[in-house]
Amino acid sequence: AQKITQTQPGMFVQEKEAVTLDCTYDTSDQSYGLFWYKQPSSGEMIFLIYQGSYDEQNATEGRYSLNFQKARKSANLVISASQLGDSAMYFCAMRPMDSNYQLIWGAGTKLIIKP
Amino acid sequence: NAGVMQNPRHLVRRRGQEARLRCSPMKGHSHVYWYRQLPEEGLKFMVYLQKENIIDESGMPKERFSAEFPKEGPSILRIQQVVRGDSAAYFCASSSTGRSSGNTIYFGEGSWLTVV
Secondary structure (H helix, E strand, C coil), X not given: CCEEECCCCEEEEECCCCEEECCEEEXXXXXXXXXXXXXXXXXXXXXXXXXXXXXXXXXXXXXXXXXXXXXCCEEEEEECCCCHHHCEEEXXXXXXXXXXXXXXXXXXXXXXXXX | CCCCEEECCEEEECCCCCEEEEEXXXXXXXXXXXXXXXXXXXXXXXXXXXCCXXXXXXXXXXXXXXXXXCCCCCEEEEECCCCHHHCEEEEEEEECCCCCCCCCCEECXXXXXXXX
16 A cells, blocks of 8 residues: 655754754555645645656755755755744655545644754 | 635634635636545545536535535535634645646645634
8 A cells, every 4th residue: 555654743953953854655556746735824835845756856956955865765855944834734744656636744843943 | 926826814604604715717727626525534526527518526525515616706616504623724726638647737825714
């Protein structure tokens, strides 16, 4: 069965430090996509970064980068120089090969940035 | 260029009432998806619609839940005879095609249903 696992229910990080949010996935598909979303307390789901399974380079978007280790089936999100506004829930999700919409979601990690 | 618009943002219903959640997809998008997020959980797929067609409703409960995406107007997710367990955030997303690569799914801000 396809599954996303986020092992850190919550994290506290000092402002300006880098933070790594863990995500492992389970799939037998050869082609798939991996996403990270941010959900602040206001509730909206904000897309952060995407990695395709065939992408050879790790995806980066500003302060966000995705540490993609295909053999380990991990897709950790790295946030550099954390800011207070980064405090939110973070979800890792996977799109299976045969679907553009049935994203499979992890349970999320609650990140709190301390001043 | 408006994104995916959902309303209402917050809805309170008594047990047994009906809840209607609306979603206007991003301009030019004809594919709409509904997801449900229970407290402290990730999103779960419910239904995928194109204009006037339900493509995949495998994630939607068989009873009390229905969805439509008419030729004109927003997509509507309807929950009849709501129960406390229906309390959740309901997210709508849209895309321009049904199958493609990359991040082509855009989410609305969600509708929070509370059943009292």
